[in-house]
Amino acid sequence: MSLPESPKGGVAPCTRRVMNLAHFLRQSARRHPDDVAIVWGERSWTWREMDRRVDAMAAALAARGVTKGDRILVQARNSNQMFESMFAAFRLGAVWVPTNFRQTPAEVAYLGEASGATAMICDAVFPDHATAAREAAPGIRFVIAIGGGAEGALGEDYDAVVAAHDGEAAPVADVEYDDPCWFFFTSGTTGRPKAAVLTHGQMAFVATNHLCDLMPGTTHRDASLVVAPLSHGAGVHQLAQIAHGATTVLLPGERFDIAEAWRLIERWRVTNMFTVPTIVKMLTEHPAIDQYDHSSLRYVIYAGAPMYREDQKHALKKLGKVLVQYFGLGEVTGNITVLPPALHEIEDGPAARIGTCGFERTGMQISIQDDQGREVPAGQQGEICVCGPAVFAGYYDNPEANAKAFRNGWFRTGDLGHQDEEGFLYITGRASDMYISGGSNVYPRETEEKVLTHPAVAEVAILGVPDKTWGEVGYAVCVLRPGESLAEADLLAWLEPKISRYKLPKRVFFWDELPKSGYGKITKKNIRAELEARGLLPEA
Structure with missing residues (x-):
């Protein structure tokens, strides 16, 4: 019998089998069976209970024909069931395809079609989404409804299905490094969303790296508050919590209740949370921050965009040195740079490294x-x-x-x-934010930072618009702090000595709020659309 030809180095070719990501949950259930795994409102589930429920849902999906590689579309708000669906999909070797629950039925239908979904788990409050998805993706064979009740119109009720299969367990799928586990749809800021394929091997590295670089020392004694949709960055963050047995605490309602967030931080002695800069700003400027004990916080992690320096200073004054910034995209699972707490300085100076988003993450x-x-x-x-x-x-x-x-x-x-x-x-x-004014490249970020140092300005976004003389000029849209007033001419006069003239916005508008994505990021595409809707853009 001859041996297979060896590549360079003398190592015979082989498959790269890796741990199925659902094993993170099984490990925590074995080590900490009676500890609290997840909290949602007045209810909580232990690791043993969560693991058993995931087994039951995986068995139910398998009984309905879901096999390795099938895509499961999930349209749901944050809930224990939504979180469980991730691990049920992973156990079967299926692909979890979560949507941003704020998307329209037509947008969700496109995701179902683009992913080739064959099953759907849908929050019962979204019947139109389920209907649209099934019409666009006829491969969807069945819908399981979260909170649908026994006679739910969408399909079988999620908890009823779990109860019917309680005590069962589908075989855990064998997976290799490049086997897909998650279709992470991009936000679609330029054209239609695209499905970034995340794999079991890649995500095991990401979870390990999150624990290493973002929140070292995290154990089963920690707790993490979820303030963003689990469908994207928050879901990746919580996967790392599951790996080390940390408790996940969900906000009880769909609306972001800041006072409730601080109450939960005190109640569950929350040690870490994943946010975006606008959420950090909202949390630290709310009076409830001074009404609840938040001394347990060790890591307040923000990503999605750099934090403006003035907002960063304010957060540091309120929270102490617990801020962690990371830079990354969905395609790199947020895993490019890190700026740890020790490098967040309140005082300006060389040690503050103003404007940086950190250094390369381990292994990147x-x-x-x-x-x-x-x-x-x-x-x-x-x-x-x-x-x-x-x-x-x-x-x-x-x-x-x-x-x-x-x-x-x-x-x-x-x-x-x-x-x-x-x-x-x-x-x-x-690159897409840059505009060219009078032959000079203008990157709005620099000017936005300057505008935010004005004491009356809370938020700003600057974008380039066509101009017959200069080619393009900047239009700034600002939100003022409560009780403040400011005129366009006064802000431009204040800004003029602080920045090159060609970088000055030509116009400034003051709005009550800026459009934001479902993840709390300011969306310039929507600001441009709103400017056009208000008739504020110059004629072409």
Whole structure:
């Protein structure tokens, strides 16, 4: 019998079997069976109970024909059932396809069609979404309704299905490193959303890296508050909590109740939470922060966008040195840089490293590249590109997007920035945010930072609009702090000596609020649409 031909190094080719991610839950259930795994409103479930419920749902899905590789579309608000559906899918080797629950029926229908979903778990309050998804994706064979009741119109009730299969357990699927586990749909800020394929091997690395770089020392004695949809970054964050047996605490209602968030932090001695800068701002500016004990917090993690310096200072004054920033996209599962608590300084100065989003995460590498893919020297701006085990497998069924996203093995983020001599990364903006005024490139981030130092301004977004004289000019939309007033001319006069003239916005508008995504990020696409709807954009 002859041996297979060995590649270089003398190692025979083999498959890369890895741990099924659902094993994280099984491990915690074995080690801490009676500890609280998840809290939602007045109810809580132990690790043993959660593991048993996931077994039952996995068995139910298997009995309905779901097998390895099938895609399960999930349209649901945060709940214990929504969270369980992730692990039920993983156990079967199926692919979890969560939506942003705030999307329209038509948008969810597109996700069902684009993913090739064959089953759907849907919150009963979204009947139109289920109908639209089944029409667009005829491969969806059945719907299980969360909170649907015994006679639910959408399909069988989730908890009734769990009860019917209680005590059963479907075989845990064998998986390899590149087997998909999650279709992480991008936000679609430029065109329709794309399904980033996350895999079992990649996500095991990401969970480990989160625990290593973002919240070291996290154990089963910790608790994590969820203030964002589990469908995206918060779900990745909670996967790491499951891995180390930390309790997950869900907000009881759909609305973001800041006072309730602080009450839960005190009640459950919450030690970490995943947020975005706008949520940190809302939490730390609310009077409830001074009414509840939050001394248990060790890591308040924010991502999605850099935090404006003035907001950062305020949060540090209120919370102490517990802020952790990371930079990353869904395609890299948020896993590019980290700025730990020790490097968040209240006082300006060299130690503060103002404007940086940190250094490379463990096992990841950044390359700042020019338009030809050549690495540029430290201090020079270019496109932020990245490689490492956290990079996704590619976009599902989208070779054109994959060809654009990768160059010479590097994933192209589309963000612009530079690294200093020590490797700290500074983001200067999205390539798509840049506008050209009078022949000069303008990156709005710099001007936005200046505007936010005005004591009356709470939020700002600047975008480029067409101009017959200069090609493009900046339009700024601001939200003022409560009780403040400010005129357009006064703000521009205040700003003029602080920034180059060509970077000054031509117009400033004051709104009650800025449009935000379901994850709390300011969406310039929607601001532009609102400017147009109000008739504020110049004629072409």
